[in-house]
Structures are given as structure tokens and as C-alpha cells.
Amino acid sequence: MPEAARILFAGLFTAAVCLAAGTAMLSRLPLRLTRGEHWALALPLGAPLVSMAVFLTCALGIARVPVFAAIGVAFLAAAAWRWPRRLPPAPGIPRRWRGTAAFIAIPFGVLYLLHAWSPEYSPDGASYHLGVVGRYLRAHGFERITTNMYANLSQGVELLFLFAYAFGRHSAAALTHLAFLGALPALLLAYGRRTGCGGAGAFAACLVFASPVFGIDGASAYNDVAVAALLLTVFYLTRLWAEQPSLPLAAAAGMVAGFCYGCKYTAFLAVPYGLLAIGFSAWRKRLPWAAHLGVFSAAALAMIAPWLIRNWVYLDNPFSPLLNRWFPNPYVHISFEEEYRHLMRHYEGIRSYGMIPAQVLYRGEFLAGILGPVFGLAPLALLGLRRPQVRALLLAGVVFGLPYFTNIGCRFLIPAAPFAALALGMVLTGVLPARMRWLAVAVALGHGWLSWPTQVEKYSAPGAWRMPLPDWRAALRLKPESEFLQERLGGYGLARLVERSTEPGARILVFTPLPDAYCERDLLVAYQSAEGNQLRDILFTPLMPEALPVGRQEFAFDPGRYRRLRIEQTAAGSELWSISEARLYHRGQELTRAASWRIRASANPWGIGDAFDNNPATRWRSWQRIEPGMSVEIDLGAPAGVDRVVLEMSNDQYQVRMRLAGLDADGHWRTLAETAAATESAPVPAALRRAAGLELQARRVDYVVVRDDEWGAEDFRSQADAWGMTPVAAGDGGVVYRWIHP
């Protein structure tokens, strides 16, 4: 029980500190707000300040509990110093809506609280959201993580999680996110009341709060609901600015808009939206727009720049893991980025966009989560297009919903859904004839009934991401956390096994993510970084016939003396180009590779050594689709006789076409061969598995974890000695291997 109390304290403390920071800020803004508005806006306004304070502690390497405690106390003291007094009450809402809201808020609130309080077992929360947070806390600040692309994303909400995690670990982070799930309906209600549509606000609050995907996401250590609350805050503040324009308010709106980017890249649209909204209002009111937009931009940049700089310093790409074609770097491959983006747009099981409505409304097995069938009424909001309020909401919803097309998972509708819900509420409570307004209450109650976990279970598809009824014993830690996680979290047992069977500081290659929030080891997930991609490629080369370096492409040409040789790609296509080894010959003898040789490649230049290391298990790969002009170049240091170049290649590159150019002794580039000739395949190199294993050892991989159901698992098990590995632990669905000769 003391553990449960500590967790609850940590979550409440974090939320209170954010509220305090927001309160202190609001008290300095020249704004006339109602009591409800003040408390609804305080959390999303304070969150950027607290998050940025945590960012500073991480940058300074002082992310420790006492420092966070001091920050928390400072914000609480600032709020107490500027405690809001005499705030006017908000306009009332009809009694029927008070009852409806309470009818939904109380049971769902208890449900969510118990879920968030229970040990965190959400897929992303238990892996990268909190895995990275744990690493920061152990390192007392930012670590240069180049092997996990998720760590490269902006982490504004995760830094709030870090604050909570320091006091109460995983569940405290989920409780922090839950605070945003509380703020979101409060904002909808407050905005509805401000615009004279209290019923609509209550309707939207009910829809959003009870929605299954909002519930499971908001009660887990994710960040989508927090981002939705922040986007709604940007909308709110720009509307307030239109009524009460001031530079401080423009700064506050800019800060929250910039923080949206700081929480999730896809929320960057808050910045252009805010600029356009304020710019348009300023133009209509004939206000000095430049000053207001300048202040808005500066505040937004202050929130965005730290993340750009961090990524620039650590990863050579301010927008990592995106835009790698613009900012080439050795940490995320261009081909991976393209493939990942494609996967996010094309979920498995979704054969056409026509399947999406059913998926996001009530089925949910392919797009992870459901909004609830009642959101199918959202198009009715279009009936209110004649009303400026509805138009503004729908416009914001469309803008913030645009990134959905980059990731069609249900939770990527969360940013737009509150706007649609409020617009729908305005139609059902304001546009419909008075005698039909009971419909809105019925719809809200029906939504609540349909969204209760036992009901969702009846109509959603098996496998849909949804919340089960909570285990209150787990929430109160009367049931051991490990027992609960073993039941609910796939891979938990294996993560613990890895931790028990490896030493601190070990680098462990895994092919499928483990819940690394529960494993304090350096897990190198194969797909999450360029390094991981390469390690997997080396390890799988002996297993995949198409990856074996048995193909031979030969350039034969007139003997001559050349200082440089350049192999140029002449084709365009979807395949990657790779070379296992490039060998130069003169009169039938291979030229000995000399220390004076230099090599380079136009694509993936960091890996070109793999084509010249005499290791058949490694290969240079372009890691981007082939295009004419790509090249691999060898500088021999001084002109040398060459009459043949042989490329040892895998046979998985049918589109590749190459020509060879040479820089002769006179300094002139000449085309030596327009095409390469494929010669007879070579035998499979001896001891390829051992070569792959040795290479992984050389690249400081200490262990390899293979799940029993993963491709290649049987080979690793039965041929462990051929790889040079031996199992050190097995169970919980996987085997931990280490090298026989470390």
C-alpha cells in the first residue's frame, strides 16, 4: 500500500506542479477568464514550463529526485504567490447536462484512475516511452542514444513522465497522462460555456472522455491525449486572442504551439495554425500583426529549438528520425525511413481506405483502438457550417487531423476528434429544433453505455486495443507488480530474463522490441537504428540464400594505369545496392590492398568499409533506393596497373546496373566499361556463420536474444556453435546467447 500511495502521490504531484506553473503564468496574462477556464487552461499552459525545466536539468546532467522536488516546490510557491482570487464563475449549463456529465465522468474516471494506477503495460508505454525515460533518470540527464529512433523524437510529454517517474516510476507517468485526459473535457466544457454553448461543451466532454481510445491512451504512458489537449489549448488561446489581443497572450499561444511540436512531430501544425489564426484576426482588427506574430513565433521557437539542437548535436539531423535524405547521417537509414512511413500509411489488414471507418468506430483490430460508434455521427457537424463557431472548430479539426494520413492508426485521430465532437455538440444542441435537443443527451448517454469495457468487448474485434475492467488489487499493489505484468505484458518475462542473465553495460541485440521500460540493459532493437539494421543484415546473411555473397559482377577492360576507379550506378529502382567485396586485379593477380588506398561512397558513406574488409558476412549497402549517379570510389594513392574489377555481391539486386570509370595517370576520367558482366556464381564462403558472429563481436554486441517464434530461431538454436554462440539463459519465449569466446 505505501507503494501505491507513493505512485499516486507522484502522479498528483506532477499534475499539481503543472497546474501551479500554469496558474502562475495565467495570473500574469492580461486575460479575463472564468474560474472554469482558468483551471482548464492551467495544466496545458503549465506543462510546457515544467517540461522545459526538466529539459534543462537533463541538459545539465542534474536530473535527480531532489532537483525535481525543488522545481516542483518552486512552481507551487509561485502559484501560491499569485493565487487567483475573485475569478468569475462560468455561465451555467443546463441541469440535464450536469447530470449526464456526472453520470459519465464518475464511473469512467474511476475506471481510468485504476487502470493508470496499475502497473504500466501498454505496448509503447512499456517500451520506448518509459524505456527512454528510465535511461535518462539512470544517467541523470540526456544520453546520446543512436540506436533507438524513438529516442530521437521530441519528448516534451516524456519529460513530464520523467518528473513523475523519478518519484513513482512507471504508473506515475501514466497518471500524469491521465491528468491531460481530465484537462481535455474540462477545456471542451469551458470553451462551450464561453461561447454560450454549455450543453455542446458538456456533450463533447462526454464523447471524448468516454471514448475507448481516449480512455486507454490517456490512462497509459502515451502522449496522444496530452497532444490533443495542447492543440485544443492553442485553438482556445487564439480564440481568446481574437477577443482580448495582447502580446503576452500571443506569447502564451506560441509557447503552447511550439510545445505541441516538442511533444509530437505531427503536432507541428499548431504553429502554422496559430500564426494564421492570429494573423487573420489581427488583419481583421487592423492590429499590428507583425509584433504579435513575431512574439508568437519566438515563443514557439523557444519550445522547438531545444529539440532541434539536441538532435543536431547528437544525431546530425535536427529532425531525426525523419528527413534523412535532407540530413544524411549514420544513425537512421533513408530506406528505413521510407519503409517505416509506408508502413504507417498502410497497416496490415487494411486493404482499402473504405475499411477505416468501421475500424476506427467499432472494430479496431487492425488500427489499434476505437473511437466508439457514436463518432460515426461526426459528419452531422457539417449541418452547422453556417455558424462561425462550428466553422472554426471544423477548420481546426481538419488542420490538426491532416497528419492522420501519415499514420492511419486510430489514435492518430485523437487530435482532431475533440473538435469534431464539439462541432457535433453545437449542431445537436443548437441547430436542431428545440424539441429534438434531448437527442444530444441520449447520444451522450448511449456513447457512455457503448464505451464501457464490457460493452466494447461485445462489438469490437478480438485483438482491438481496448481497456479491460481494472484489477484494483494490482492498482493498490496488493497483487505483486511482476505477477500482473507477467499476465498482461508480452515479453515481460523475457525482458526480466535478459536482465538477470546479462551484466550491466552489456549491449544486447534483439530482433523484436522487448518492454525495455522493465529492463535496465542497452537493448539494441534491430529495426530501430542504422546500426541495428546493419547488425541484423550481417547476422541474417548466412541464413538468406538471396543475401549470400555468391554473385559475381566483373568489369574487364584494357589494361592501364589508374589512380582512381569509380563504380557508378546507372539504374533507378526500388532495390538497394550492395557490394560484399570489391577486388581489383592486374594480369590475373589480385592487387594487395594497401594502406595508401582510400575509399568512399556517395550513399551510406559510413558503411563503405564493409565492401573492403575481406569479410564475406558484411556488405556495403546503399540503404536507399538505387538511382543513377550513386557511386563507390577507390583511390589507389598512386597510379597502378588494373585490368579487371570483380564485385562480390548478393543476388537480391536485380535492378542494379553499373559502369566503371577510371582516373588515368594524366588526370582524365575515362569510362572503362559500360556494363558489368555477371559470371558464374561462387561457392558459399566457408564458415559464414562464424564470420558473422565474429563481426558482431567486433561491433561490441555482447549478447543476442532470439525469441522462439522469430525467423531463424531454430538455426540459432541448433547451430549455436557454428555462430560461435552458446545459450546462457532460455525461457519465457526466447533464448539469450553470448559468444563462446568473448
Add this chain to the structure above:
Amino acid sequence: MRVVLFSLLLLPACRPPGDWQPLPFQRPALTANDESVLRSFVRMSDPEAPRHFLGGISSSLEAGSWRWTRKRPELKLFVRPGSVGRLRVEFAVAEDTFRETGPVRVAFFVNGSRAGEQRCPRPGQYAYEQPLPTGLLRPGALNTLAFEVDKAWISPADGEALGLILLAAGFLP
């Protein structure tokens, strides 16, 4: 100011990606004669499987997963020190040969000593797996594994003997 900051952000993109690099460390070639490259258990689909054959196994891989054996196939396998021994042989009796031979017996030999026997009353797939007596295997050295089918199918065309369909064989920890 914004122009300066934006320009700074673009700086990484200006870095030439094609810098010259020295040659990396040259890995010494691993050869098939190195005992350590041989395995204790080998699957026929493995590209390196033929290195383990001493005789009686076809060089042709069928359907990407199996090879014909003659009457007495034999393999050499390297057993690492410390790995204890179970013998496992995955094989099948083909329906076509079974029509001629009827039920067959397969006897297994490790380092020349008889290690077990499997009766095959029907055509189909079999997996023989038994712990080996202590002392039969030589840890840290090459070991031989042979198995002999009592009746082989003889091709009327060329007199070639076909024994079993072999999928995998060797020693497991």
C-alpha cells in the same frame, strides 16, 4: 535572427557525405579446414552442409530442404568441449522406395560404435533423438556420424542405391 538560426540548422546537410576513408581492418579468411567452422548439428538446407559430408549423401539439395542418402551416409561433425551429447537425425522414408523395400531399419553409428536404431514400418517422416552414452563423443574434436539403412532401393537404370531422405543430423546439447 531566424535566418541565421535556420541556416545553422541546415549546416549538417551541407557536410559532404562522400568523405574519403582509409581501408578498414582486413578480416582473416576463415577456411573450411578450420575445425571450428564445422558444426555439431547440420541441416541439409544449410549452404555449408556439404562440408560435413564424408560420403553417401547426394550433393543435390532437393526442394530446398533435403538430400537423398545412399545405403550408408556418413558425416563429420565438430563437438565443442562442454557440450553434452544427444543424437538427433531427422529423415523420411519415401513412399516410392518403401513400395520396393517395405519396412526398413536404420542403425546409427557414432565414431564407429553403434548408438541406436530406428524401425520405420511406414513411409513418412521420422525424428530419431536419444541421449548418447558417456564417452561415445570426443569433445573438442571431429566426430563421425553414420547411419545405415538395412534395405536400399536400387535404381534399375543405373544400379544406384537410394536409402533415405535426410533433413538434418548431428549432436545437440
